[in-house]
Amino acid sequence: MSVRIGLLGCGIVGGATARILEVHAAELQQRAGTAIELRKVAVRSLSKPRPVDLPADMWTTDPWEVVKDPEIDVVVEVIGGIEPAKDLILEAFSNGKHVVTANKELLANLGKEVMDAAEASGKDLLFEASVGGGIPIIRPMKESLAGDRVRRVMGIVNGTTNFILTRMSDTGMTFAEALAEADSLGYTEMDPSADIEGFDAASKLAILSSLAFNARVIAGDVAREGISRVTPADISAAHELGYEVKLLAVAEMDDGAVSARVHPAMLPKTHPLASVRDVYNAVFVEGEQTGELMFFGRGAGGGPTGSAVVGDIVEIARNIRNGARGIGCTCYHSAARIRPMDEAKVRYYVVLSVTDQPGVLASVAGVFASNEVSIASVRQEGAGDEATLMLITHTATEGAHRATFVQLGELSTVRSIMSSMRVEGAPE
Amino acid sequence: MSVRIGLLGCGIVGGATARILEVHAAELQQRAGTAIELRKVAVRSLSKPRPVDLPADMWTTDPWEVVKDPEIDVVVEVIGGIEPAKDLILEAFSNGKHVVTANKELLANLGKEVMDAAEASGKDLLFEASVGGGIPIIRPMKESLAGDRVRRVMGIVNGTTNFILTRMSDTGMTFAEALAEADSLGYTEMDPSADIEGFDAASKLAILSSLAFNARVIAGDVAREGISRVTPADISAAHELGYEVKLLAVAEMDDGAVSARVHPAMLPKTHPLASVRDVYNAVFVEGEQTGELMFFGRGAGGGPTGSAVVGDIVEIARNIRNGARGIGCTCYHSAARIRPMDEAKVRYYVVLSVTDQPGVLASVAGVFASNEVSIASVRQEGAGDEATLMLITHTATEGAHRATFVQLGELSTVRSIMSSMRVEGAPE
Numbered sequence: 001m002s003v004r005i006g007l008l009g010c011g012i013v014g015g016a017t018a019r020i021l022e023v024h025a026a027e028l029q030q031r032a033g034t035a036i037e038l039r040k041v042a043v044r045s046l047s048k049p050r051p052v053d054l055p056a057d058m059w060t061t062d063p064w065e066v067v068k069d070p071e072i073d074v075v076v077e078v079i080g081g082i083e084p085a086k087d088l089i090l091e092a093f094s095n096g097k098h099v100v101t102a103n104k105e106l107l108a109n110l111g112k113e114v115m116d117a118a119e120a121s122g123k124d125l126l127f128e129a130s131v132g133g134g135i136p137i138i139r140p141m142k143e144s145l146a147g148d149r150v151r152r153v154m155g156i157v158n159g160t161t162n163f164i165l166t167r168m169s170d171t172g173m174t175f176a177e178a179l180a181e182a183d184s185l186g187y188t189e190m191d192p193s194a195d196i197e198g199f200d201a202a203s204k205l206a207i208l209s210s211l212a213f214n215a216r217v218i219a220g221d222v223a224r225e226g227i228s229r230v231t232p233a234d235i236s237a238a239h240e241l242g243y244e245v246k247l248l249a250v251a252e253m254d255d256g257a258v259s260a261r262v263h264p265a266m267l268p269k270t271h272p273l274a275s276v277r278d279v280y281n282a283v284f285v286e287g288e289q290t291g292e293l294m295f296f297g298r299g300a301g302g303g304p305t306g307s308a309v310v311g312d313i314v315e316i317a318r319n320i321r322n323g324a325r326g327i328g329c330t331c332y333h334s335a336a337r338i339r340p341m342d343e344a345k346v347r348y349y350v351v352l353s354v355t356d357q358p359g360v361l362a363s364v365a366g367v368f369a370s371n372e373v374s375i376a377s378v379r380q381e382g383a384g385d386e387a388t389l390m391l392i393t394h395t396a397t398e399g400a401h402r403a404t405f406v407q408l409g410e411l412s413t414v415r416s417i418m419s420s421m422r423v424e425g426a427p428e
Numbered sequence: 429m430s431v432r433i434g435l436l437g438c439g440i441v442g443g444a445t446a447r448i449l450e451v452h453a454a455e456l457q458q459r460a461g462t463a464i465e466l467r468k469v470a471v472r473s474l475s476k477p478r479p480v481d482l483p484a485d486m487w488t489t490d491p492w493e494v495v496k497d498p499e500i501d502v503v504v505e506v507i508g509g510i511e512p513a514k515d516l517i518l519e520a521f522s523n524g525k526h527v528v529t530a531n532k533e534l535l536a537n538l539g540k541e542v543m544d545a546a547e548a549s550g551k552d553l554l555f556e557a558s559v560g561g562g563i564p565i566i567r568p569m570k571e572s573l574a575g576d577r578v579r580r581v582m583g584i585v586n587g588t589t590n591f592i593l594t595r596m597s598d599t600g601m602t603f604a605e606a607l608a609e610a611d612s613l614g615y616t617e618m619d620p621s622a623d624i625e626g627f628d629a630a631s632k633l634a635i636l637s638s639l640a641f642n643a644r645v646i647a648g649d650v651a652r653e654g655i656s657r658v659t660p661a662d663i664s665a666a667h668e669l670g671y672e673v674k675l676l677a678v679a680e681m682d683d684g685a686v687s688a689r690v691h692p693a694m695l696p697k698t699h700p701l702a703s704v705r706d707v708y709n710a711v712f713v714e715g716e717q718t719g720e721l722m723f724f725g726r727g728a729g730g731g732p733t734g735s736a737v738v739g740d741i742v743e744i745a746r747n748i749r750n751g752a753r754g755i756g757c758t759c760y761h762s763a764a765r766i767r768p769m770d771e772a773k774v775r776y777y778v779v780l781s782v783t784d785q786p787g788v789l790a791s792v793a794g795v796f797a798s799n800e801v802s803i804a805s806v807r808q809e810g811a812g813d814e815a816t817l818m819l820i821t822h823t824a825t826e827g828a829h830r831a832t833f834v835q836l837g838e839l840s841t842v843r844s845i846m847s848s849m850r851v852e853g854a855p856e
Contacts, residue, residue, distance in 0.1 A: 016717070020575060020576075020717060024575075024577065027577065028574075028575070030642070030760050031574045031642075031758065032574075128572060134576075134715070134717070134718035134719060134721065135721060136564075136568035136571075136572030136573065136721070139567060139568065139571055139572050140564035140567065140568055140572075143564075143567055143739065143742075143743060144556060144564030144567050144568075144736070144739045145564065145735070145739060146456075146459045146460075146738070146739045146742040146743070147448060147452075147456070147734075147735045147736065147737065147738025147739035147740075147741065147742055148448075148562075148735040148738070148739070149452065149455065214455075214458070214459075272703065272724060275700065275703050287562070287735065288731075289444070289448060289562070289731035289732065289734060289735035290562035290725065290726065290731065290732045290735045290736075291562060291725065291726045291729075291731065291732055292724075292725060292726065293562065293563060293564070293723075293724065293725035293726075294722070294723075294724035294725065295721075295722075295723060295724075296700060296720075296721065296722035296723075296724065297718065297719065297720060297721035297722065298718065298719045298720065298721075301719075303716075303717035303718065303719065304717065304718045304719055306575075306717060307573070307575045307576040307715060307717035307718045308572070308575065308718075309575065310574070310575025310576070311571065311572045311573060311574045311575035311576070312575075313575065314571075314574040314575055315571060315574070318755065319752075322752055322753060323752075324747075324750055324751075324752030324753070325750060325752070327746065330459065332458050
């Protein structure tokens with residue numbers, strides 16, 4: 001008896017999945033203990049060229065045929081997006097099929113509905129490819145760290161923005177220039193805003209934090225800022241202080257509440273995440289017992305993502321052979337509170353243009369103090385119209401920082417807040 | 429019904445395991461879907477103080493009592509060493525118990541015997557803690573990468589030697605000085621040779637390469653050189669070229685044969701492993717589809733290692749609840765050939781003291797050429813008695829390099845081979 005696969009979608013990830021299933025068939029059979037056989041592939045157009053050469057009767061333009069086919073055991077959904085992916089997956093479960101998906105949007109927005117359907121049908125839903133492409137991160141979070149409490153997850157989970165920031169850091173080019181270069185290399189989507197404005201990273205962080213904290217975190221719970229306002233001046237200021245600028249996805253659990261946010265941040269060059277360059281991704285995890293862990297690799301692309309999909313297929317095939325079921329949903333802290341961004345605990349780097357007169361520092365320091373934001377370091381530069389103050393704060397709530405910024409803007413001694421950026425991963 | 433644990437050993441790892449089981453009991457129950465209960469702890473001495481406070485009747489000095497106890501479901505072996513650990517584990521399997529072990533020596537030397545006993549009994553044998561402490565590496569290799577072919581594994585898997593090399597690199601101190609510092613910080617064993625001479629790393633590499641290549645690799649198959657001969661001069665030469673010196677564990681699979689070796693090597697500073705400092709460990713994996721992956725974290729210590737042990741316990745508890753069994757042994761390429769070190773494909777950095785006369789370079793280059801070792805770069809420095817040649821080769825077999833060194837030593841133009849070190853992770 002073989003385990004029979006129905007594939008929904010045959011683009012970059014689907015094509016790589018089909019190719020790996022074909023080329024590695026013998027090894028996969030040994031690993032799964034049973035043959036794995038691709039039976040049906042649903043695509044939108046039969047005329048488009050595909051990276052795999054399959055018999056004509058395996059192709060269909062009707063994905064519903066695949067999810068209803070009694071000769072299919074596992075449905076692999078790699079079409080992405082919410083609809084029709086969600087309804088196809090629900091139909092697959094109601095027909096007693098296991099599901100593998102790489103669909104971060106669906107999981108980050110309607111994960112509960114899909115998980116519940118998997119539970120109700122008693123079938124497996126695996127999604128290693130939904131975050132970090134080929135990096136094994138879902139399984140380690142769900143299984144290996146089951147003996148620990150995760151306190152914090154910090155990741156570089158979007159390759160396009162990391163490429164852009166790497167180019168800005170290496171060459172001093174502007175955001176627009178680096179974006180154009182990313183575009184010319186094929187690293188951007190048709191609509192680049194999902195990457196650039198942090199939506200993609202927010203979806204991935206929702207999935208990661210749900211697993212890390214056994215809570216139910218959705219994309220809408222993640223506070224989000226993109227990288228389009230990062231300037232060469234921000235980056236050179238960061239370099240001067242020994243920092244890099246990265247688009248970070250950060251999630252924390254404390255006092256039974258989850259805080260999750262995506263934004264550009266300054267990170268010390270000595271931090272393991274600071275050396276994650278180009279389109280690479282990495283997830284940094286801080287466990288109570290385990291301490292610091294990092295998972296690094298290619299976060300996108302057919303080979304890495306397809307290999308993660310096939311790893312999930314092998315696990316399901318093993319489960320089928322053994323009459324077992326995988327772990328299922330681990331979001332049992334469904335009541336965990338989501339902290340609003342104002343309560344997030346952050347540090348800031350701030351550059352102020354100030355008047356060059358006695359008492360400036362005292363007035364500025366007074367505003368920080370009245371909001372209970374303490375200052376870690378301060379440097380004054382220039383004179384006259386060019387006088388600037390550069391400050392790094394200690395940890396305080398985002399709300400306290402924002403109130404500070406408003407009041408600084410009202411001071412007669414402060415001309416403008418020239419720049420501000422959150423600081424992560426630095427010793428206090 | 430609860431899953432009942434018998435613990436063999438209550439030192440640093442065992443103590444942390446017991447403490448995590450106690451402190452996290454409620455969460456572990458949710459994660460496993462069943463209560464996990466520590467029932468018996470076997471120790472050598474009842475009078476020694478322990479990090480956990482357990483009822484007097486839970487302690488015993490007889491480990492055989494634990495492995496035979498009909499009220500124990502899972503035996504956790506953290507005493508280490510080959511005997512009596514092996515016989516205790518075999519006895520546990522023959523009494524129908526599952527086993528979790530952190531014992532790298534046992535697995536790397538007699539893994540087959542222990543795996544076979546697990547298979548024969550139909551019980552689980554999990555060993556996440558045996559390599560890389562708290563870093564999830566066993567499970568990702570065994571499960572997540574089941575959809576790919578691993579070509580190469582390269583790791584920093586011994587914290588003591590990595591600390592020593594980090595200190596040498598940062599300060600210019602000698603090996604002996606750095607060892608003394610490691611000793612004063614409690615980072616060394618009573619007999620430091622297992623770390624320093626690479627035996628510990630070789631055991632871990634045997635386990636990693638068995639998993640990566642689905643082959644049977646034992647500690648004795650791993651070629652091994654320690655770090656005691658690394659000099660401050662080697663390290664400063666590496667720095668000049670933009671390299672760091674690390675004790676690397678490297679395993680490769682090609683043409684159906686496995687090559688595995690542990691030795692100091694020069695690694696470009698831009699390589700992700702080069703920034704793994706102090707007692708941290710990391711494993712770098714190159715998959716055919718996945719590309720480059722890295723797993724980074726704390727390779728030792730009670731918290732990290734205990735957390736990995738508890739993760740394994742949770743997995744077994746889930747399996748027991750579901751009436752399922754874990755994956756079992758994946759070394760199905762039992763006939764994979766082990767390549768002798770002479771066949772390993774390596775690059776070398778070599779420093780020669782040469783006579784300062786015409787034709788030296790020609791004679792040296794001739795020796796490399798006659799052994800089919802091609803030279804990637806060469807630099808000549810000094811004059812008279814101080815004339816030196818620094819060369820970096822391209823990839824060739826270890827045997828060809830060794831033959832080259834012997835013949836270089838016989839040249840009248842070469843005074844001595846001042847230094848030689850393998851180079852890894854650099855573009856050809």
